[in-house]
Amino acid sequence: MSALLGRNSMDEKKLFKSLSDAILSYDSAAAEKAAKDAIRAKVDALKVIEKGLVPAIGKVGDKFEKMEIYLPELMLAAEAMKTAMTLLLPLVPKDKIVSKATVAIGTVQGDVHEIGKNIVSNMLMANGFNVIDLGVDVKTTTFVEEAKRSNAKIIGASALMSSTIGSQKDIIDYLVSLKERKKFAVMVGGGPTTGEWSDEIGADGWGEDAATTIKLANKLAKGK
Ligand code: B12
Numbered sequence: 001m002s003a004l005l006g007r008n009s010m011d012e013k014k015l016f017k018s019l020s021d022a023i024l025s026y027d028s029a030a031a032e033k034a035a036k037d038a039i040r041a042k043v044d045a046l047k048v049i050e051k052g053l054v055p056a057i058g059k060v061g062d063k064f065e066k067m068e069i070y071l072p073e074l075m076l077a078a079e080a081m082k083t084a085m086t087l088l089l090p091l092v093p094k095d096k097i098v099s100k101a102t103v104a105i106g107t108v109q110g111d112v113h114e115i116g117k118n119i120v121s122n123m124l125m126a127n128g129f130n131v132i133d134l135g136v137d138v139k140t141t142t143f144v145e146e147a148k149r150s151n152a153k154i155i156g157a158s159a160l161m162s163s164t165i166g167s168q169k170d171i172i173d174y175l176v177s178l179k180e181r182k183k184f185a186v187m188v189g190g191g192p193t194t195g196e197w198s199d200e201i202g203a204d205g206w207g208e209d210a211a212t213t214i215k216l217a218n219k220l221a222k223g224k
Helices: 002-007 009-024 028-040 045-065 071-091 115-126 140-149 166-177 195-201 210-221
Strands: 102-107 130-133 154-158 185-189 205-207
Touching: 009 028, 009 045, 009 071, 028 045, 028 071, 045 071, 045 115, 071 115, 102 115, 102 140, 115 130, 115 154, 115 210, 140 154, 140 166, 154 166, 154 210, 166 185, 166 195, 185 195, 185 210, 195 205, 205 210
Parallel strands: 102 130, 102 154, 154 185, 185 205
Antiparallel strands: none
16 A cells, blocks of 8 residues: 555545644544554655645634634644654655755744744755754844854744744844844744745845745855
C-alpha cells in the first residue's frame, strides 16, 4: 500500500482529508495516526503539512472568529496540529549545502503562536539557511542580541495578533536606535501582517507564506 500511496493522488487526498478531519474534530490521537500513515506512505512531508494541516487549522480559526467554537476547542485543535507537526517537520529534507545565510527567527513578545513560524523555520532550513529559532514570546532585545551573537544576516519576526504586530516595528526601531539597522535585513510575517505594514514599519520584506518567504530570504541573503 505504501508504495502506491506515494504515487496515487486519490489516496493522497484521503490522507490529507484524514489529517484535516483529525484537526477539525480536535483529535490528537487521530492526527498522530494520520501523520504516521502519511509517513509510511512516503508522501512528501511538506505537502502533507500544506495540503492536510494548514487549511484545517485555518478552518478552525474561521470557526473561532465566527464564535462557532471557543478557546478550549481552538487549543485542542492546535494540540492535534502540533502532534502531527512534531512527526512531520523533522522529515522536511534538510539541505546539506553550505548555508546561504543565518536567519534568527522568532515570534514576537506577547505572542505564543508558533505554527507558522515553525513552518517557515523548517522551510528555511530545508532551503539551505542556517536557522536560529528563538521560540515564541521573544523580547525585542533578544531578537537583536541573538542575531548579533549568531552573526545572522536576516532577522525574521512572526506575529499573529493585531495587538503584537507593533513589536515587529519595535525590532526595527531598536536597530535604528543602536545605529545597527543596516547590519540586518528584517523580514516580517504572520496572519494580520501585510506588505503595506512591512513597508510602513520599514522592514525589508513580508512573507505571505512559506514559499514566498523562501524567495524573499534568498533575495535578502544576496543583499537585495
Ligand atoms: C492555532 C491558534 C492558536 C493556538 C496557537 C498554538 C501554537 N502552538 O501555535 C492557541 C490556542 C495557543 C492560540 C491562542 C490564542 N489565540 Co490564536 N489562533 C490560532 C489560529 C487558529 C491558527 C494560527 C495558525 O497557526 N495558523 C496557521 C499558520 C500556518 O499560519 P500563519 O501563522 O499565518 O503562518 C504563515 C504565514 O503567516 C507566514 N509566516 C508566519 N510567520 C512568519 C514569519 C516570517 C518572518 C515570515 C516572513 C512569514 C511568516 O508563513 C506561514 C506559513 O504559511 C488563528 C486563526 C487563524 N486563522 O490564523 C488564531 C488567532 C491568531 N488567535 C487569536 C487569538 C485572539 C488568540 C488568543 C488571544 C485567544 C485567547 N482569548 O486567549 C490566544 C493568544 C495567546 C498569546 N498570547 O499569543 C486571533 C488573533 C486576532 C487578532 N488579529 O489579533 C486569531 C486570528 C483567531 C481569531 N480569528 O480570532 N491560538
